[in-house]
Amino acid sequence: MASVNHTSEQEAELSEPIKFLSKVEANAMEKELFEDYRFGQQQLIEIYGHSCAMAMAKVYPLSSLHKKQPTVLVICGPEQNGAIGLVCARHLRIFEYEPTIFYPKRSCNPLYLDITIQCEKMDIPFLSYLPTEVQLINDAYNIIVDAMLGLSDKIELKEPFSGILTTLKQVKIPMISVDVPSGWDAENGTTDGINPEVLISLAAPKKCATHFSGKFHLLAGRNLPYDLQKKYELNLPDYPGNDCVVQL
Numbered sequence: 085m086a087s088v089n090h091t092s093e094q095e096a097e098l099s100e101p102i103k104f105l106s107k108v109e110a111n112a113m114e115k116e117l118f119e120d121y122r123f124g125q126q127q128l129i130e131i132y133g134h135s136c137a138m139a140m141a142k143v144y145p146l147s148s149l150h151k152k153q154p155t156v157l158v159i160c161g162p163e164q165n166g167a168i169g170l171v172c173a174r175h176l177r178i179f180e181y182e183p184t185i186f187y188p189k190r191s192c193n194p195l196y197l198d199i200t201i202q203c204e205k206m207d208i209p210f211l212s213y214l215p216t217e218v219q220l221i222n223d224a225y226n227i228i229v230d231a232m233l234g235l236s237d238k239i240e241l242k243e244p245f246s247g248i249l250t251t252l253k254q255v256k257i258p259m260i261s262v263d264v265p266s267g268w269d270a271e272n273g274t275t276d277g278i279n280p281e282v283l284i285s286l287a288a289p290k291k292c293a294t295h296f297s298g299k300f301h302l303l304a305g306r307n308l309p310y311d312l313q314k315k316y317e318l319n320l321p322d323y324p325g326n327d328c329v330v331q332l
Contacts, residue, residue, distance in 0.1 A: 100319040102332065104291045107270045113287065113316055121309055126195055128307075129164065131328075132262075132286050133171020135304030136229070139284045139329040140172070140260055141179055143300050144227055154181040157225040159214070159248060161232040162191040165262055168286070169231025170199045172262070177206050184225070186211045188244045214247075217254035228252065230261040230280060252278050260284060268292050288318045289332065301332045 105113070117123045146154055158173040160166035166187065173183040185208055190200065204210070215224055230252065232245055249267050252259065260282040264270050267277025273295030281298045287305040305320065306328045313320055323330045 103318045104289045129167045131307050133168045134175050135328045136172040136284050137175035139302045143282050152226050155225045156181050156183045156227045158183050158185050158229040160187045162189045165231050165234025167196045174203050184209045186214050217251050220255045228257050228259045230266050232266045234263050302329045304329050
């Protein structure tokens with residue numbers, strides 16, 4: 085009987101709209117994952133980075149790029165979102181894409197340094213400068229992954245990121261943003277940011293995602309414990325089969 089009630093409870097919750105988290109709620113939920121559920125930062129970065137690579141492979145499978153080289157430019161910031169981008173690049177390499185990383189402001193965090201070395205040991209190229217919009221437009225890369233800023237309170241949109249944003253706003257290459265598109269306010273959306281074709285929300289969508297008008301919005305958060313989903317009234321959809329991402 086208990087399992088029937090639990091299933092009915094889940095079905096009732098899923099009939100409600102998906103909740104879009106405020107910045108305060110998202111940070112509080114992540115804090116609980118670390119402190120109460122004993123997830124480690126490295127563990128979460130690995131889960132999300134792998135899920136982002138899986139999401140990209142679903143939206144842009146290798147078969148859809150058969151007439152082109154499957155080149156991907158992954159742009160990483162110095163905080164957690166950037167580390168997720170690095171892990172994403174590593175998995176893309178395993179999936180037989182051709183990632184290149186632009187990581188202009190490297191962190192001295194030992195965890196991020198380890199992930200950087202992993203990418204280097206897998207012979208993923210690191211750029212010393214961002215190609216111009218003309219170079220990007222001329223098919224140097226077929227897809228761009230934006231993993232610059234995320235929810236971090238520590239980074240303002242200063243150089244080199246303001247210059248990167250200016251360049252990205254000029255290109256027409258499909259862009260995938262991780263959690264919060266660069267230049268967007270995490271809650272109010274964008275007034276002067278990029279317009280990605282794909283948004284991958286981590287754990288649960290953030291309020292800014294209500295303003296997303298691209299082609300694909302995917303969620304990477306199957307690792308989220310059910311009790312935490314219930315506490316924050318997330319009303320997340322079911323993930324199909326064994327997938328770690330779901331389209332919203």
